[in-house]
Amino acid sequence: MKVFLPRDAAAKALGAEAVAEALAAEAARRGIALDLVRTGTRGMIWLEPLAEVEIDGVRHGIGPMTPADVPALFDDASKHPRALGPVEDLDWMRAQTRLTFARCGVIDPLDLADYAAHGGLAGLRRALEMPPAGIVQEVTESGLRGRGGAGFPTGIKWSTVLKAEAPQKYIVCNADEGDSGTFADRMLMEGDPFTLIEGMAIAGLGVGATMGYVYLRSEYPDAIEVMEAAVRIAREAGLLGESVLGSGRAFDMEIRVGAGAYVCGEETSLLNSLEGKRGIVRAKPPLPAIEGLFGRPTVVNNVISLATVPVILEKGAQYYADFGLGRSKGTIPLQIAGNVARGGLFETAFGMQLGQIVGEIAGGTASGRPVKAVQVGGPLGAYMHPSQFDTPFGYEEFDGAGGLIGHAGLVVFDDSADMLEMARFAMEFCAVESCGKCTPCRIGAVRGVETLDRVRQGDGGAVEVLTDLCETMKDGSLCALGGFTPYPVMSALQHFPEEFGLAREAAE
Incomplete structure (x- = not known):
C-alpha cells in the first residue's frame, strides 16, 4: 500500500507526524507492507494533514487526517469519510498553473532520481550546452522578475554580473522570508529543494560564478534540514562541485543560517550578515552586481526567482513569457493567509483580479463576516479596500492602485478589524x-x-x-x-x- 504524506512544517504543525506514526502502527497490526512517502505540501493547508493513497495509479486525497482516521484508510480509501477524490481533480489544483511548484507535494524532496523522473535537471542539462551569454539571454527574454518583492528584471541583474570582470563571482539566494503571510520560499525548500539547487547552478553557469550561498532564516528548522541534506546529496551525485554533471564547469554552494533580523531580507544587509558583519543596509551605489559579497560581483535573487529558472531553461523563454499580464510575465505563487476559509499556496499566471483570489480561491473569510481589507505584500504592504478588488494581480497594476505585490503574501481581514x-x-x-x-x-x-x-x-x-x-x-x-x-x-x-x-x- 502506497501512501503519500507531507513532511512540510505546516502539515507537521497540524499533526502530520502523529498520522505517520498511526499509519505505520496500523500497517504493522494488519500485516500490510506500507510504502510511506514523505512529500512537501500541495499547498491546501486547510486540508492538512492530507494523505494521498495511490489507487490504480491515481493519487486520491483524504484529509484533513487525524490518527483516529487512519484505520478506515486501510479498508477502502475511496469510501473514507474524509475522501476527497483524485487530488489533481480538486478545484484548487485544477485552477492553478503550476510551473515553479509543479513537483511540490508530488515527490519525495530528497529523492534525486524521483526529481529527475519528474522533469528535474532538464533545464541544467540544456544550460550546460549553451554559452553563458545564451543562458542570460534566455532568462532575460522570459521576462522573469524578482519574486522577492522589488520585481526587478532578473536578466538585467544577471547581465550586469556577467559583464563584470573579477576573479570570483557569487550567487546568493535570499531565503530570509520574513514577511508575515508569506511561506512560498519555505514550502519550496522543504518540498522541492533540488529545483533551487538547479536554478542556482544555472545562474552560476550563466554569469561565471563558481560559488553560491543560501541565506536561510533560523526560524525555518525543517527547511534548513532539508536544504542541507539536498546539497550533500547533490554534491555526491555530481550535480555540484568541480565538474557539474561531468561538464568540467564548476559550481558549488553552502547553506548559511541567519539570526532572524527582518532587515536582513534587504539584499545589502543580507550580504553584510553573510560576511559576519552587523546586518545593516549598505548605501548604493555600488550595486551588489558590481561589488557584492566580499566586494565581488554578486547575483542576489529570491528563492522563487532562482527556482523558476529551471522551468525557463527546460521549456524556453517564450513558453514562460506567454503566461502573465503586461510586463508581469509568468506565474506568481500567491500565499493566502489571515481570516480566510481556504488558506494556502496557489500558483497562477499574473492577471487574476484580487477579488477573485479572495472570494473564489480563498473562499472569503473564515469567520463568515464581510472582507474589510486585504494586505498584500507583507507587513509593509498597502491595505487594499474591496473597492479595489477589480485590480489585476500585476506589478504595474498594483502600483497604479497605490499598492505593491511584494512577495505575494495576502492577509485577509474581516469587518471587525481595527x-x-x-x-x-x-x-x-x-x-x-x-x-x-x-x-x-x-x-x-x-x-x-x-x-x-x-x-x-x-x-x-x-x-x-x-x-x-x-x-x-x-x-x-x-x-x-x-x-x-x-x-x-x-x-x-x-x-x-x-x-x-x-x-x-x-x-x-
Whole structure:
C-alpha cells in the first residue's frame, strides 16, 4: 500500500507526524507492507494533514487526517469519510498553473532520481550546452522578475554580473522570508529543494560564478534540514562541485543560517550578515552586481526567482513569457493567509483580479463576516479596500492602485478589524526592525508610532503630521523597510478615515 504524506512544517504543525506514526502502527497490526512517502505540501493547508493513497495509479486525497482516521484508510480509501477524490481533480489544483511548484507535494524532496523522473535537471542539462551569454539571454527574454518583492528584471541583474570582470563571482539566494503571510520560499525548500539547487547552478553557469550561498532564516528548522541534506546529496551525485554533471564547469554552494533580523531580507544587509558583519543596509551605489559579497560581483535573487529558472531553461523563454499580464510575465505563487476559509499556496499566471483570489480561491473569510481589507505584500504592504478588488494581480497594476505585490503574501481581514491599530502595528514593526542606518527609518518610525498614539487619543491635528512624516520616510529611506512603511498607514487612512477620527470628505 502506497501512501503519500507531507513532511512540510505546516502539515507537521497540524499533526502530520502523529498520522505517520498511526499509519505505520496500523500497517504493522494488519500485516500490510506500507510504502510511506514523505512529500512537501500541495499547498491546501486547510486540508492538512492530507494523505494521498495511490489507487490504480491515481493519487486520491483524504484529509484533513487525524490518527483516529487512519484505520478506515486501510479498508477502502475511496469510501473514507474524509475522501476527497483524485487530488489533481480538486478545484484548487485544477485552477492553478503550476510551473515553479509543479513537483511540490508530488515527490519525495530528497529523492534525486524521483526529481529527475519528474522533469528535474532538464533545464541544467540544456544550460550546460549553451554559452553563458545564451543562458542570460534566455532568462532575460522570459521576462522573469524578482519574486522577492522589488520585481526587478532578473536578466538585467544577471547581465550586469556577467559583464563584470573579477576573479570570483557569487550567487546568493535570499531565503530570509520574513514577511508575515508569506511561506512560498519555505514550502519550496522543504518540498522541492533540488529545483533551487538547479536554478542556482544555472545562474552560476550563466554569469561565471563558481560559488553560491543560501541565506536561510533560523526560524525555518525543517527547511534548513532539508536544504542541507539536498546539497550533500547533490554534491555526491555530481550535480555540484568541480565538474557539474561531468561538464568540467564548476559550481558549488553552502547553506548559511541567519539570526532572524527582518532587515536582513534587504539584499545589502543580507550580504553584510553573510560576511559576519552587523546586518545593516549598505548605501548604493555600488550595486551588489558590481561589488557584492566580499566586494565581488554578486547575483542576489529570491528563492522563487532562482527556482523558476529551471522551468525557463527546460521549456524556453517564450513558453514562460506567454503566461502573465503586461510586463508581469509568468506565474506568481500567491500565499493566502489571515481570516480566510481556504488558506494556502496557489500558483497562477499574473492577471487574476484580487477579488477573485479572495472570494473564489480563498473562499472569503473564515469567520463568515464581510472582507474589510486585504494586505498584500507583507507587513509593509498597502491595505487594499474591496473597492479595489477589480485590480489585476500585476506589478504595474498594483502600483497604479497605490499598492505593491511584494512577495505575494495576502492577509485577509474581516469587518471587525481595527485599521488604526493595524496601521500602528506596521509603524511599530518598522521601529523595532529598523537597522538604524538612515534617519527616516530610525527616527521616523518612532515618531510615527507616537503620532498614531496621538490620533488614538483624539488629536485631530496629528493626522496632518502623520501624512507629512510618511512622505518623508517614503522619499528618504535607504531601503524598502522605511520606504514602504507609509503604505499601510496611508492606505488605512485613505480607506478608513472614520477610524482616524476624520470625516471621509476631509480625508479625500
